Amino acid sequence: MMESFRIMELSKGPRVRFSPFYERSVEAGIRVATVYNRTVLPVSTDDPKADYEALTERVAIWDVGCQRQVQVHGPDALKLCRYMSARDLSQLKVGVAKYAPLCDHEGRLINDPVVLRVDEETIWFSISDSDILLWARAIAGEGNFDVEITEPDVSPLAVQGPMAAALIAQVFGDWTRELKFFHFRRITHEGIPIVICRSGWSKQGGFELFLEDSAKGADLWDLIWNAGKNFGIRPGGPNNVERMENFLFSWGSDADLECDPFQCAIGQYVDLGVEHDFIGKEALIAKRVEGPTRELKGLLIDGEPLEANPAPVGLQNPNGTYAGETRIICYSHKFQRNLGLGVIEVPNNLPGTKLKVETKDGWRPATVADLPFDL
Amino acid sequence: MMESFRIMELSKGPRVRFSPFYERSVEAGIRVATVYNRTVLPVSTDDPKADYEALTERVAIWDVGCQRQVQVHGPDALKLCRYMSARDLSQLKVGVAKYAPLCDHEGRLINDPVVLRVDEETIWFSISDSDILLWARAIAGEGNFDVEITEPDVSPLAVQGPMAAALIAQVFGDWTRELKFFHFRRITHEGIPIVICRSGWSKQGGFELFLEDSAKGADLWDLIWNAGKNFGIRPGGPNNVERMENFLFSWGSDADLECDPFQCAIGQYVDLGVEHDFIGKEALIAKRVEGPTRELKGLLIDGEPLEANPAPVGLQNPNGTYAGETRIICYSHKFQRNLGLGVIEVPNNLPGTKLKVETKDGWRPATVADLPFDL
Numbered sequence: 153m154m155e156s157f158r159i160m161e162l163s164k165g166p167r168v169r170f171s172p173f174y175e176r177s178v179e180a181g182i183r184v185a186t187v188y189n190r191t192v193l194p195v196s197t198d199d200p201k202a203d204y205e206a207l208t209e210r211v212a213i214w215d216v217g218c219q220r221q222v223q224v225h226g227p228d229a230l231k232l233c234r235y236m237s238a239r240d241l242s243q244l245k246v247g248v249a250k251y252a253p254l255c256d257h258e259g260r261l262i263n264d265p266v267v268l269r270v271d272e273e274t275i276w277f278s279i280s281d282s283d284i285l286l287w288a289r290a291i292a293g294e295g296n297f298d299v300e301i302t303e304p305d306v307s308p309l310a311v312q313g314p315m316a317a318a319l320i321a322q323v324f325g326d327w328t329r330e331l332k333f334f335h336f337r338r339i340t341h342e343g344i345p346i347v348i349c350r351s352g353w354s355k356q357g358g359f360e361l362f363l364e365d366s367a368k369g370a371d372l373w374d375l376i377w378n379a380g381k382n383f384g385i386r387p388g389g390p391n392n393v394e395r396m397e398n399f400l401f402s403w404g405s406d407a408d409l410e411c412d413p414f415q416c417a418i419g420q421y422v423d424l425g426v427e428h429d430f431i432g433k434e435a436l437i438a439k440r441v442e443g444p445t446r447e448l449k450g451l452l453i454d455g456e457p458l459e460a461n462p463a464p465v466g467l468q469n470p471n472g473t474y475a476g477e478t479r480i481i482c483y484s485h486k487f488q489r490n491l492g493l494g495v496i497e498v499p500n501n502l503p504g505t506k507l508k509v510e511t512k513d514g515w516r517p518a519t520v521a522d523l524p525f526d527l
Numbered sequence: 528m529m530e531s532f533r534i535m536e537l538s539k540g541p542r543v544r545f546s547p548f549y550e551r552s553v554e555a556g557i558r559v560a561t562v563y564n565r566t567v568l569p570v571s572t573d574d575p576k577a578d579y580e581a582l583t584e585r586v587a588i589w590d591v592g593c594q595r596q597v598q599v600h601g602p603d604a605l606k607l608c609r610y611m612s613a614r615d616l617s618q619l620k621v622g623v624a625k626y627a628p629l630c631d632h633e634g635r636l637i638n639d640p641v642v643l644r645v646d647e648e649t650i651w652f653s654i655s656d657s658d659i660l661l662w663a664r665a666i667a668g669e670g671n672f673d674v675e676i677t678e679p680d681v682s683p684l685a686v687q688g689p690m691a692a693a694l695i696a697q698v699f700g701d702w703t704r705e706l707k708f709f710h711f712r713r714i715t716h717e718g719i720p721i722v723i724c725r726s727g728w729s730k731q732g733g734f735e736l737f738l739e740d741s742a743k744g745a746d747l748w749d750l751i752w753n754a755g756k757n758f759g760i761r762p763g764g765p766n767n768v769e770r771m772e773n774f775l776f777s778w779g780s781d782a783d784l785e786c787d788p789f790q791c792a793i794g795q796y797v798d799l800g801v802e803h804d805f806i807g808k809e810a811l812i813a814k815r816v817e818g819p820t821r822e823l824k825g826l827l828i829d830g831e832p833l834e835a836n837p838a839p840v841g842l843q844n845p846n847g848t849y850a851g852e853t854r855i856i857c858y859s860h861k862f863q864r865n866l867g868l869g870v871i872e873v874p875n876n877l878p879g880t881k882l883k884v885e886t887k888d889g890w891r892p893a894t895v896a897d898l899p900f901d902l
Contacts, residue, residue, distance in 0.1 A: 163561040163570045166780040166838065166854075167656060186538040187562045195538045257668030262661060281542060283658035286637060290665035293632030293806065405541040431668065463541070479541075 168192060171217020172307050172369020180377070180387035182215075188281045191218035195389040204393050204485055206386035207356055211315040213376055214389050216353075216360070217307035217369075222265075222277040222284045224292075226299035229275050232292055233267060235430050238413060240423040244269045249334040249349055252277075253413040253421050254284065255432030259439050261413050262287065264403045266351060268336060268362075278308065278362075280403040291431070306347075307369065309361045310390075311376055315383045316358035323379050324348060328359070336362075342375070344368045353390050355398035393482050396491050399450070399524035406479045406493050407448055408464075412439055415495070417448040417523050446476060447501045450521035451492030453509055457483035458490045466510040467494050467518075475500045475507050487527045496520060543567060546592020547682050547744020555752070555762035557590075563656045566593035570764040579768050579860055581761035582731055586690040588751055589764050591728075591735070592682035592744075597640075597652040597659045599667075601674035604650050607667055608642060610805050613788060615798040619644045624709040624724055628788040628796050629659065630807030634814050636788050637662065639778045641726060643711060643737075653683065653737075655778040666806070680741050681722075685765075686751055687733035690758045695734050698754045699723060703734070711737075717750070719743045728765050730773035767835060768857050771866050774825070774899035781854045781868050782823055783839075787814050790870070792823045792898050821851060822876045825896035826867030828884055832858040833865045841885040842869050842893075850875045850882050862902045871895060 162168060169191040182194035194215050196203050206212045224232055234241050239252040249268045254277075256262050263284050265277040277284055288301045311320060320328045324341055328348060331337065336349035347362035363372050377385060395402070399417070407416045413436070414422070424437055451467075461481040469475045476496035484491045492509065500507060505520040537543060544566040557569035569590050571578050581587045599607055609616050614627040624643045629652075631637050638659050640652040652659055663676045686695060695703045699716055703723060706712065711724035722737035738747050752760060770777070774792070782791045788811070789797070799812055826842075836856040844850045851871035859866045867884060875882060880895040 161559045163559050164838070165561055165570075167561045167563055167568075184536045184538050186540055186542045187565075188542055190562075193542075195540075256661075256664050258664075283661055286631075286658055287661050287665050289631050289633075290662050291669065294666065294669035463539070 171215050172363060172366040173215035173217055173309055173373050176370055176373040176377070177215045177387055180213075182387050182389070188218040189220045189279065191220070193218040193389065194387070197387060200393075201485065203386060203388040204391060206384065207313050207354060207388055207391050207394055208486070209314065210384040210386070211311065211313035211319050211358075211380055212386055212388040212391075213373070213380065214310040214312065214387070216310050216390065219278055219280075219308045220285075221304055221306040221362070222279055222288055223302050223304045224275045224277070224288060224299050225302070226273055226297075228297040228299050229273050230269075232288070232295075232297045232299050233275050233277075234428055235295070236288065236291060237267065238422045238430060238432060238436065240426045241267060242426070242428075244275075246271055247335055247337065249278075249336060249351060251334075251421060253418055254287075255413065255436065257431055257435065259412045259432040259435030260410055261403065261407070261416055261418075262409075264401065264418065266334075268347070268349065270338065270347070276304075276306070282404065305364065305366050307363045307366055309363060309372060309376070310352045310358065311361065312352045312354045312358035313356045316356070319376070319380050319383050319385070320348070320359050323375055342371070344372050344375070346372065353400055354394050355400070356394065392480065393484060396480070396482055396493060397484050397486050397525065401448075402480075407495055411448070411495065412436060414439060415444050415447050444498060446495050446497045448479075448523070449494060449496050449501050449503075450523045450525050451478060451481075451494050451507070451509065452519045452521055453481065453490035453492050453511075454517045455490065455513075458511055459483075461511065467496060468508050468510075468515070469500065470506060470508060478509055481509070481511070487525070489527075491525065492518065493523075546590050547738060547741040548590035548592055548684055548748050551745055551748040551752070552590045552762055555588075557762050557764070563593040564595045564654065566595070568593040568764065569762070572762060575768075576860065578761060578763040579766060581759065582688050582729060582763055582766050582769055583861070584689065585759040585761070586686065586688035586694050586733075586755055587761055587763040587766075588748070588755065589685040589687065589762070591685050591765065594653055594655075594683045595660075596679055596681040596737070597654055597663055598677050598679045599650045599652070599663060599674050600677070601648055601672075603672040603674050604648050605644075607663070607670075607672045607674050608650050608652075609803055610670070611663065611666060612642065613797045613805060613807060613811065615801045616642060617801070617803070619650075621646055622710055622712065624653075624711060624726060626709075626796060628793055629662075630788065630811065632807055632810065634787045634807040634810030635785055636778065636782070636791055636793075639776065639793065641709075643722070643724065645713070645722070651679075651681070657779065680739060682738045682741055682744065684736045684738060684747060684751070685727045685733065686736065687727045687729045688731045691731070691733035694751070694755050694758050694760070695723070698750055717746070719747050719750070721747065728775055729769050730775070731769065767855065768859060771855070771857055771868060772859050772861050772900065776823075777855075782870055786823070786870065787811060789814060790819050790822050819873060821870050821872045823854075823898070824869060824871050824876050824878075825898045825900050826853060826856075826869050826882070826884065827894045827896055828856065828865035828867050828886075829892045830865065830888075833886055834858075836886065842871060843883050843885075843890070844875065845881060845883060853884055856884070856886070862900070864902075866900065867893065868898075
């Protein structure tokens with residue numbers, strides 16, 4: 153059961169936005185939400201296990217309108233994006249997306265967007281939960297890059313699961329079956345402008361539909377929803393159980409804001425060997441040489457199923473000394489055991505290390521594991 | 528009656544923070560909230576008129592822990608802050624605060640913090656609702672400023688109203704009566720570290736208590752609350768009615784993100800005559816020469832009391848052509864009429880211009896007014 157609590161009423165004001173899919177999500181049964189990029193993000197229905205089953209066995213539809221786009225447009229678009237990204241984007245072609253860690257000058261990971269090259273001079277950072285619009289404007293302004301940086305009217309809708317490809321082909325045509333992973337096409341379908349990308353925050357396969365007209369949110373939802381009934385479609389949200397079972401990193405959740413990409417277990421996406429300069433390069437090279445003092449690792453936690461625990465709690469050596477902190481804990485349906493993600497101090501980060509974890513029911517034994525989990 | 532709606536449950540996760548005063552606010556009767564700087568911001572009880580009366584006739588206590596501090600520390604602290612601020616901070620002395628618009632390189636207003644010089648090499652930006660931590664790190668990193676930029680453990684608690692000074696003097700001593708407007712002192716009182724500043728987002732007078740240890744939120748709240756009972760203290764939140772009656776600008780509400788400080792009616796805080804360079808200076812000089820194309824103005828709206836309407840709606844000339852948009856509407860208890868704030872196109876921005884405003888009950892006549900309202 154996803155832990156949540158009923159807060160006071162949310163003021164209908166300028167501080168929190170609602171995506172074009174919000175009303176339909178609620179009608180379809182979403183009951184728990186959070187706020188992400190100042191936008192309500194539906195998280196789960198009142199039956200998270202059924203959400204998980206739809207995602208892993210059939211198909212799930214998620215409102216991820218909160219995954220905002222930062223559009224960089226102009227002659228220097230690629231140049232700026234290369235400077236902002238710790239991953240080499242030099243070869244990014246139109247119609248292709250790449251997952252790219254962004255760091256600050258100290259090498260701290262500040263966001264991990266999917267970067268889409270929409271056309272020669274237009275790039276979208278499809279961002280996680282930090283204000284990259286402001287960051288990009290600062291960098292472009294200080295460096296006199298010839299670009300315009302905006303947040304366009306683009307709201308992603310995720311369609312994920314083993315039957316997602318069949319559903320999407322039924323709605324948009326068989327050409328979608330040929331779309332490679334992280335490739336996209338910009339189309340208008342029944343008057344709805346969308347970028348269809350084979351991507352999404354699960355390992356079940358699927359698509360993200362980047363709606364380019366917020367007035368058509370209900371139209372797009374209904375298209376997918378109605379065709380999806382035959383596939384047993386269900387509403388959901390970015391699913392912590394599935395993504396922990398298969399390890400997809402969640403910025404702002406899995407590590408604190410001081411961690412670098414190596415500490416966040418996404419170091420493989422950092423290209424230190426490029427000739428061009430990028431923000432944080434010098435700091436990241438130094439960190440690489442020094443080696444990490446702590447690292448995001450998996451945790452196998454003993455005992456009865458734990459409620460999801462998405463808040464940092466203590467992690468100790470058996471003798472009671474500090475060993476780090478867990479960032480999130482959940483019960484895995486697939487592996488029928490409790491999994492955790494923790495930022496663990498060296499040398500306790502070695503797989504097999506025995507630690508103990510604070511839970512609501514007291515301390516429990518835990519074993520460090522590599523990511524992704526290999527169970 | 529503040530318009531609001533019960534959303535789904537809020538997920539207890541890493542995305543939304545709770546201030547050290549949150550529990551006490553709820554216990555004291557707060558029922559409506561929003562999210563500000565990724566932190567829950569209590570807005571009102573279930574009786575907003577009583578909240579208003581406490582603020583304007585007695586004393587109110589508000590959890591503004593969401594008003595985060597961006598701390599700039601190091602040899603270049605003042606230099607960086609001068610470069611980031613459109614208001615001249617060169618003469619900012621230790622123990623003194625200033626309200627300072629921050630702009631980007633295009634002259635767009637990106638935040639309007641109160642800036643506190645805590646010591647020679649430490650400055651706090653007490654920010655409104657945008658990620659100035661990220662912005663400041665970008666600017667400092669690109670410009671090689673010798674500073675460290677962090678978000679310290681500091682959570683403001685507001686005590687506002689005509690009896691605030693008497694209450695604060697009773698709790699902390701008579702020396703607080705001598706504290707000038709926007710001056711502060713850093714103290715430890717009964718083991719609670721606080722910066723006491725004569726400031727706050729109302730025109731009723733009062734203080735902001737910047738708690739420097741989040742473990743002591745309930746202690747500080749209880750100190751004020753218990754002493755406040757004799758003064759008829761009541762919980763509340765940043766009050767839209769009072770602040771519109773007296774015009775205090777609300778960043779992120781009253782204008783869109785493309786507006787400059789002149790368009791936002793806070794142009795008097797921009798110092799274009801300084802010798803040093805600051806971000807946006809060139810763009811702001813050009814805008815000053817060209818003159819605004821639209822401007823934030825007051826609106827006097829005819830008819831029965833309107834419910835608070837904190838979302839942009841249409842503003843038309845009597846002939847139906849576009850004239851701008853209202854940003855917020857409320858019913859003023861003091862003036863017993865409906866007030867609005869709107870971003871209005873030139874030349875409709877002249878006081879006395881007759882327009883019409885879209886409301887739930889249809890279009891209503893409205894008259895443009897200067898800010899602050901002079902009624």
